[in-house]
Amino acid sequence: MNNRQIRLAARPVGVPKPSDWKFIDEPVGEPADGEVLVKVLYLSLDPAMRGWMNEGKSYIRPVAIDEVMRAGGVGVVVASKSDRFKVGDHVVGTLNVQTHALVPEKALTRIDPRLAPLPVYLSVLGMPGMTAYFGLLDVGQPKEGNTVVVSGAAGAVGAVVGQIAKIKGCRVVGIAGGADKCRYVVEELGFDAAIDYKTDDVKKALRATCEKGIDVYFDNVGGDILDAALAHLAFKARVVICGAISQYNNTTPIVGPANYLSLLVNRARMEGMIVFDYADRYAEAAREMAGWMQAGKLKSREDVVDGLDTFPDRLLMLFKGENQGKLVLRVASA
Amino acid sequence: MNNRQIRLAARPVGVPKPSDWKFIDEPVGEPADGEVLVKVLYLSLDPAMRGWMNEGKSYIRPVAIDEVMRAGGVGVVVASKSDRFKVGDHVVGTLNVQTHALVPEKALTRIDPRLAPLPVYLSVLGMPGMTAYFGLLDVGQPKEGNTVVVSGAAGAVGAVVGQIAKIKGCRVVGIAGGADKCRYVVEELGFDAAIDYKTDDVKKALRATCEKGIDVYFDNVGGDILDAALAHLAFKARVVICGAISQYNNTTPIVGPANYLSLLVNRARMEGMIVFDYADRYAEAAREMAGWMQAGKLKSREDVVDGLDTFPDRLLMLFKGENQGKLVLRVASA
Numbered sequence: 001m002n003n004r005q006i007r008l009a010a011r012p013v014g015v016p017k018p019s020d021w022k023f024i025d026e027p028v029g030e031p032a033d034g035e036v037l038v039k040v041l042y043l044s045l046d047p048a049m050r051g052w053m054n055e056g057k058s059y060i061r062p063v064a065i066d067e068v069m070r071a072g073g074v075g076v077v078v079a080s081k082s083d084r085f086k087v088g089d090h091v092v093g094t095l096n097v098q099t100h101a102l103v104p105e106k107a108l109t110r111i112d113p114r115l116a117p118l119p120v121y122l123s124v125l126g127m128p129g130m131t132a133y134f135g136l137l138d139v140g141q142p143k144e145g146n147t148v149v150v151s152g153a154a155g156a157v158g159a160v161v162g163q164i165a166k167i168k169g170c171r172v173v174g175i176a177g178g179a180d181k182c183r184y185v186v187e188e189l190g191f192d193a194a195i196d197y198k199t200d201d202v203k204k205a206l207r208a209t210c211e212k213g214i215d216v217y218f219d220n221v222g223g224d225i226l227d228a229a230l231a232h233l234a235f236k237a238r239v240v241i242c243g244a245i246s247q248y249n250n251t252t253p254i255v256g257p258a259n260y261l262s263l264l265v266n267r268a269r270m271e272g273m274i275v276f277d278y279a280d281r282y283a284e285a286a287r288e289m290a291g292w293m294q295a296g297k298l299k300s301r302e303d304v305v306d307g308l309d310t311f312p313d314r315l316l317m318l319f320k321g322e323n324q325g326k327l328v329l330r331v332a333s334a
Numbered sequence: 335m336n337n338r339q340i341r342l343a344a345r346p347v348g349v350p351k352p353s354d355w356k357f358i359d360e361p362v363g364e365p366a367d368g369e370v371l372v373k374v375l376y377l378s379l380d381p382a383m384r385g386w387m388n389e390g391k392s393y394i395r396p397v398a399i400d401e402v403m404r405a406g407g408v409g410v411v412v413a414s415k416s417d418r419f420k421v422g423d424h425v426v427g428t429l430n431v432q433t434h435a436l437v438p439e440k441a442l443t444r445i446d447p448r449l450a451p452l453p454v455y456l457s458v459l460g461m462p463g464m465t466a467y468f469g470l471l472d473v474g475q476p477k478e479g480n481t482v483v484v485s486g487a488a489g490a491v492g493a494v495v496g497q498i499a500k501i502k503g504c505r506v507v508g509i510a511g512g513a514d515k516c517r518y519v520v521e522e523l524g525f526d527a528a529i530d531y532k533t534d535d536v537k538k539a540l541r542a543t544c545e546k547g548i549d550v551y552f553d554n555v556g557g558d559i560l561d562a563a564l565a566h567l568a569f570k571a572r573v574v575i576c577g578a579i580s581q582y583n584n585t586t587p588i589v590g591p592a593n594y595l596s597l598l599v600n601r602a603r604m605e606g607m608i609v610f611d612y613a614d615r616y617a618e619a620a621r622e623m624a625g626w627m628q629a630g631k632l633k634s635r636e637d638v639v640d641g642l643d644t645f646p647d648r649l650l651m652l653f654k655g656e657n658q659g660k661l662v663l664r665v666a667s668a
Binding site: 057058059222227241242243244247253254255256257258259260261262263264265266267268269270271272273274277 | 587593603608
């Protein structure tokens with residue numbers, strides 16, 4: 001039996017192109033003591049992947065040239081030399097872009113497919129949900145009655161940020177690209193308003209929808225939208241820097257937020273967050289969010305696309321804003 | 335008796351020029367009930383003044399066209415209709431750029447000229463000292479052993495920031511313009527190192543002097559130096575945005591800090607502060623800093639220049655980096 005893998009062939013300049021990848025088939029290995037062999041079912045496609053492909057120091061080491069591309073995923077154990085996992089167990093962890101993964105037991109978490117569909121474990125109950133939960137609640141610290149604005153509002157993280165902010169009694173304005181996404185966050189997710197950055201003047205629209213200014217701005221995109229939000233902060237506002245998808249494929253230097261002095265004028269705070277720092281509290285967050293899902297207060301939407309070999313193209317959907325909800329690649333059927 | 339005033343004649347574009355000011359002499363008024371007439375002795379010249387001359391919402395209303403230019407100052411009461419102040423009392427408050435000020439009693443604070451020379455009440459014991467104290471301790475939250483970097487290190491705020499950081503057991507690196515200022519902060523103020531932004535590569539010099547990265551960066555200047563500091567933050571660093579003197583006379587849009595994503599990578603925080611928010615704690619800070627001064631741990635240096643009419647030129651010294659320590663304009667002798 002072969003393990004099909006997608007490896008990083010070259011460091012991309014700008015948008016990743018086909019020649020930045022290579023496809024390799026090699027025999028599936030045997031688990032060593034304490035390891036399990038996982039058949040990969042679903043992989044998480046995330047904007048952060050673009051950063052992992054770059055050389056240089058960041059919050060996590062870069063994927064090396066010739067290494068299998070890093071990815072979180074859900075799978076099923078097909079062979080085990082671990083006391084903690086048996087064949088048939090479903091697990092989540094860093095499985096990487098391949099059909100089979102040999103993984104040390106300590107790098108996996110067991111999940112229950114009866115509690116939620118498997119892709120949800122890569123969405124609300126996975127990294128995007130954790131990012132939204134801790135980024136909003138721990139870093140953004142919304143208070144009841146606050147105005148919360150989130151960019152990438154229809155995306156995997158943004159949709160959860162807005163829904164949690166509603167649960168906490170905030171007014172929520174989402175920024176997204178296109179009428180469909182805007183309709184979705186208002187009509188399906190219950191946001192109070194949405195701004196379509198493709199057709200609206202974001203600065204004017206923020207003034208119109210946030211009369212008392214923005215108390216919490218959760219940024220997934222960077223660039224002009226971050227600048228527009230900074231221009232309209234309320235006193236003592238909190239800006240959560242979670243990502244900057246507009247900048248990830250830049251071949252020119254990143255443009256910094258020209259309106260950063262609004263932090264001074266408004267005594268506001270801008271703070272970065274990385275979800276991995278909250279690993280010891282994931283279980284707590286998952287419990288609370290699962291409760292909200294059961295109560296119908298928190299919806300998860302996954303955009304499931306098919307086939308390992310389509311990975312290079314599917315990844316680009318994120319940067320074109322083509323996905324509707326959390327983008328998940330189905331590698332095999334359970 | 336005449337009151338000579340310098341009023342704002344026009345909103346400057348870029349560096350303020352002579353025609354942006356006008357000189358007016360008008361008779362000194364009489365205090366109404368609850369007011370005192372103050373003879374102005376010293377005025378504080380501050381980078382923030384440039385911002386007050388611009389139209390538009392900020393943390394304080396702009397100086398209006400034809401209004402006397404706003405300035406903090408020290409003076410002596412020469413007529414009083416207040417129960418709280420008598421003739422001969424020394425006071426500090428917003429006296430504005432003029433020789434005599436009619437001021438409501440509640441806008442003044444009595445000071446004791448025997449405890450410290452009068453200009454010190456515009457320096458370490460005035461707004462710059464308060465800004466340094468609360469900006470560093472409340473917003474920057476330095477811990478013992480932290481590496482603290484301050485720009486504008488030989489300036490009124492920066493010099494105090496660095497000295498307080500030393501008192502709190504930190505390693506302190508100052509960034510200043512010119513060998514004299516760099517020598518001053520190391521040899522006179524006890525900083526551990528200084529970087530001369532006029533001759534050094536600031537980015538390289540920060541790497542060399544801050545091996546473990548910057549835990550607290552206190553920014554008075556903005557621009558390239560802020561960007562260089564962001565590029566070298568330590569995990570969980572705090573960036574205090576106190577000012578951006580490099581940007582105040584811009585006629586082109588402000589350039590934002592391109593390296594702001596370092597906040598994300600390092601889970602760091604960038605936060606603005608305005609000293610006025612701490613007004614109810616000034617007395618506490620003044621007591622503690624006066625104690626440090628008496629103990630020889632905190633030095634105050636004022637650069638006292640003469641003559642009300644020189645105000646327009648003296649103000650520009652700040653933007654050229656020509657002052658050595660807190661710039662104070664002597665308007666009259668006590």
